[in-house]
Amino acid sequence: MGSLNIDSSKISDHAKYLEVILKHYTDLFIYHAAQRLSTFRYFLAAFSILVASFASLITRYDSNQVPLQSERFVLAAGVLSVAVFLLTITFARLDKRNEQIIHINELPIKAVQTWISVNLPVAGASHDQWNCLLRTDNLAKPVTTFSTLIPVVYFICGALSIGGITLAISKHDRLLNHINNLVGVESLLIVPIILFIFYMIGAFFHLPKKPS
Secondary structure, eight states: OOOOOOOGGGHHHHHHHHHHHHHHHHHHHHHHHHHHHHHHHHHHHHHHHHHHHHHHHHTTOOTTSOHHHHHHHHHHHHHHHHHHHHHHHHHHHHHHHHHHHHHHHHHHHHHHHHHHHHHSOOTTOOGGGGOHHHHHHHHOOGGGSHHHHHHHHHHHHHHHHHHHHHHHHHHOHHHHHHHHHHTOGGGGGHHHHHHHHHHHHHHHSSOOOOOO
16 A cells, blocks of 8 residues: 655645545545445346346247247247356456556545544544544455455356346257257256356456556
8 A cells, every 4th residue: 555755744734635535536436336236236236127027038938839930939048048148257357447546546535544644643542443444444344345245246146137038048949959969958057157257357367456
């Protein structure tokens, strides 16, 4: 974390300087934090609509109907599942990027708060009481932070989309017959495994390291 080199004997001269720095980066922090939550809300809304559409289509499948008509519903459900799969990867990467930007904005705020806690002591208050972000980091538990919970939600949504794709393939009679003739129907189990690997690579790997 960076530090501020300000002469504590000239606090009044630097008060405006500190105020501008703190306000600038606090505004950026608030903006990007709100942006992250808004992006997550948009994802949940889009995911809900696509999943509801998938459920409507897949439940229309009936093996007693005209095969071509049933397969059209299944094919449309499969396309929606692929859309959910790609949507989840895209939003997971956007969320990770927003998290990194938020962390970048935290660094100068922590530097200002650390300087204030050291150079502006108040009777009855310890230094750490003024360093709000640092205290939050120390108090935060891994399972109760946005950085942990939001990726878990994306992971679950990605797994559901993989299940939807596999279900659609299993209900598409002609496609299933082709798979059975080529490699055996048991090989259908390979589909979710391949999709899961692709999802993990696409959503969570090959991202820039967390800035320090």
